[in-house]
Amino acid sequence: MKKKILVYSTPTCPWCNKAKEFLKKNKVEFKEVDVSTDEKGAKDMMDKSGQMGVPVIDIDGEIIVGFDEKKIKVALES
Amino acid sequence: MVNIYDVIILGSGVTGYSAAIYSARFGLKTLVIGTRFGGLLQDTNIVENYPGYKSISGLDLMKKFKEHVEDYDIDMVEDEVKDVKKIKNCFSVKGKKSYKGKTLIFATGSKRRKLDVKGVEEFEGKGVSYCALCDGPLFKNKTVCVIGGSDSAAKEALLLSEYTKKVYIIYRKEKIRAEPINLERVNKSKKIEVINNTNIVEAKGSKFVEKVVLDKNFKGSKELKLDAIFIEIGQIPESELAKKLGVKLNKKGEIIIDCDSRTNVEGVCAAGDVADKEFKQAITGASEGVIAAFNLYEYLK
Numbered sequence: 548m549k550k551k552i553l554v555y556s557t558p559t560c561p562w563c564n565k566a567k568e569f570l571k572k573n574k575v576e577f578k579e580v581d582v583s584t585d586e587k588g589a590k591d592m593m594d595k596s597g598q599m600g601v602p603v604i605d606i607d608g609e610i611i612v613g614f615d616e617k618k619i620k621v622a623l624e625s
Numbered sequence: 626m627v628n629i630y631d632v633i634i635l636g637s638g639v640t641g642y643s644a645a646i647y648s649a650r651f652g653l654k655t656l657v658i659g660t661r662f663g664g665l666l667q668d669t670n671i672v673e674n675y676p677g678y679k680s681i682s683g684l685d686l687m688k689k690f691k692e693h694v695e696d697y698d699i700d701m702v703e704d705e706v707k708d709v710k711k712i713k714n715c716f717s718v719k720g721k722k723s724y725k726g727k728t729l730i731f732a733t734g735s736k737r738r739k740l741d742v743k744g745v746e747e748f749e750g751k752g753v754s755y756c757a758l759c760d761g762p763l764f765k766n767k768t769v770c771v772i773g774g775s776d777s778a779a780k781e782a783l784l785l786s787e788y789t790k791k792v793y794i795i796y797r798k799e800k801i802r803a804e805p806i807n808l809e810r811v812n813k814s815k816k817i818e819v820i821n822n823t824n825i826v827e828a829k830g831s832k833f834v835e836k837v838v839l840d841k842n843f844k845g846s847k848e849l850k851l852d853a854i855f856i857e858i859g860q861i862p863e864s865e866l867a868k869k870l871g872v873k874l875n876k877k878g879e880i881i882i883d884c885d886s887r888t889n890v891e892g893v894c895a896a897g898d899v900a901d902k903e904f905k906q907a908i909t910g911a912s913e914g915v916i917a918a919f920n921l922y923e924y925l926k
Contacts, residue, residue: 557759557760557761557762557763558762559670559682559758559759559761559762560756560758560759560760561663561667561668561683561684561758561759562756562759563759564684582762582763583762583763583765583788589763593833597751597832598750598751599750599751599752599754599760599763599764599833599853600749600750600751600754600756600759600760600763601759601760601763612750613750
């Protein structure tokens, strides 16, 4: 089953870009939420993660804070 | 047969890339090992002091560097080096894989210094940030502070003033040490206020940061309400591996180099933020890296 993936990010954040590039490279489809403009998205991110820092990646409800390649791989494969 | 490189460059930032380009041009078999291609400069919003570019983002500048490196026959691997040893006439470099090189350049740079104050670690990612470029846009119309008094701290404050309502720069000494051009920008900004001679002693809040406690009164109170704390209090040189190899460090932990970027260990050079040079800039790192490559080229002849 295809996983629903959200990447909460800001356009200027180098680690967000790295996370997005990583997903693209692995041909994983995701929806990007730009929290610098999308206030509701920013609130969702804070509620889900308890964090005010980007990137936050939501893989089918599993929340990964920061660009953690290992955790992302595990979450994608589970 | 084991592949032996002429030069192994540890670090893939401005310094490592510059060294690599020259090393390849000298016809040396070159390997660049890094954990983050492009290095720390990518976290800088705007670079205005790299000759040839009036204004460019750190990320874009490093993309150009990487393209330039890729134009040469240079091996690049993303790996974290855990150990470096001298074996007979060459150096063994171990990460996930092992590599061998006749010479080494430490262009390992530095990592951010963390602020060791009550509550700060607990609120990391909850209002405490070490990257204004990443997290700044989350604090639109909010009040934030920058801890530190360097040019980088001033630049962080200027960047944050684009999003936020108010930026305090809290600095422990008498006067912030920004480049004059950035100092003028700070002074002109209506949003930035500098609090000198002051330390923060605690970060407080419930879910997220709500205030900081200062070690002296500011406008009649030791508590200052704000929504985020951005920390820019300098760097720690990444010199542990060099030290293991017998490379001499100064008191700050920086690798001691001479004007040819040589360390005390034969065949080992160092350059950039990890080296013991007072003025640490992209252009000076590039220059030291290039000098290191030239020196090793002469050494290997």
